[in-house]
Amino acid sequence: MSDMFLRRRSIRRRAFDLLTAGVCRSGFLFSMGLIVFLIAQIIFRGGASISLEFLTSPMRDGGLSGGILYQICGTMILIATAGSVAAPLALGLALLETEYVKNMFARRTIQILIHSANAIPSILFGLFGFFALVKMAGLQKSWLAGGLVLGMMILPTTAVAVKEAIDAIPSAYREQAIALGLSKPKEIFAVVLPRSFFGLITGLLLGLSRAAGETAPVMFTACVFYGPTLPHGIRDEPILSLPYHVFNLAQDSLKPQAMQNAWGASLVLIMIVSCLSLTAWGLRRHQMTEAWR
């Protein structure tokens, strides 16, 4: 092979490497730029609305004045309900798939179903919740119906996170437990659950950070624009929520005060979501470094 040929190949390879690196860097900078721009806009525009009164007083004049106290409370109630529903179901689903279903076809079917459920648009969950919970189960528009729908929506994300955590348990740990005479349920309790705990919390928080910002499912099942304060029962107890509040104020975009308050509510919403995401990120780091200490 001649030197010239080798040199040409080397130049082409270097050019290809540079091109690939350039495309990757551009993609990174573009996507990061978009995120930074979006967050900066929300902080810049919403920051002016944030005050103690805005956070601690109820809405007045159809959202043109007052605060978002009950929207924050409603969002928290929905998040807590969704989490309470999704956590045990996700854990059960992940344990079923990893520990008890040995048939590969059945396992694959469960995986396909979970991943398919993850891809269902949130509006369809809303429609399902409306027919199944609001109408058929007779819950009417209520925090419980909304929380159940959001719980179902985040179930796949949470179950996948738990399953990944369980799959990551080294087989030696299980073998040691079995060699000590632990039965399957005891092995799960002693080895699998402690290890999958952080996966469960991480998946749950990631799912909840998505659920917290969802408008479509709660629009059909749980939320109204104004009226309710805190729920006093289960049935027919609609609540307020931040994403639905933003959605409604944005419809009134010709009124500057409505838009100002929409940006303020958006900022509070993004802070709640960021807190959930950052906690999930921190727990994942903890899981990777400390969990087995």
Add this chain to the structure above:
Amino acid sequence: MRPGSDTVQENHHLEVEDLTVTHGEAKLVDRVGFRIERGTILALLGPSGAGKTTLLRSLNRLIDLDERLEVSGSIRIDGQDIRDSRVDPNILRQRVGMIFQKPVVFPGSIRDNAVFGVRHLGLRPRFEEDETVRRVLIQAGLHDEVVSRLHRPASELSQGQQQRLCIARALGIEPEIILFDEPTSSLDPRSTGVIEAAIRSLGEERCVVLVTHDLEQARRVAHRVGLMHEGRLVELSDAQEFFGNPQHEITKEYLGRGSTRGV
């Protein structure tokens, strides 16, 4: 008397007869038979792939976890066939403890690890845990080194200490038979010495089966020594006779190679 061990007698013994383990066409263990009494340490030697670990894992039915393997023949503990369908493998494994080649400590403190089996199996009340921890750590030769830091994470221990903690953990459930699968293969000479002392001590009251590649370890520790080759137990005799006057050609060759390699 231990739960599920309704045929336990005072003088425990382990008897293997015509044991064969196959994986498809391949025989991993081929018609192996031996008997050891309580107070006996049996060392199994042999090259890699000879079937030592497979044989060992058959003795506590850990081999059941691999559904591709088929087992025939009998393994009796105090006369009771452990492969009988009425035998609960979990209770069997409480009677037959196992120490693996690579030490694996569970998340949690040294103390948590020492009583891991006892606690999760509910063998003793919580208020007796301190006494159990002390006893098993002494038996494993680890007590003095860790007594002041029992609540520190077990992962902070050295490899040799972790292996001794694994021994302590296994001893917590008071097994009558203990299986060691190359327990010192990744350890320094000092840790190896401490573990060998623990094995000798445990072998005074229990049946111990030790799989090792180390001829000198077998000579130092075992009462009886067997050589496995291609799934078969080609020779089994008292340690002195095994090393001093081997009968089988394969044994002679193995010992010769071992000594020239300085194993």
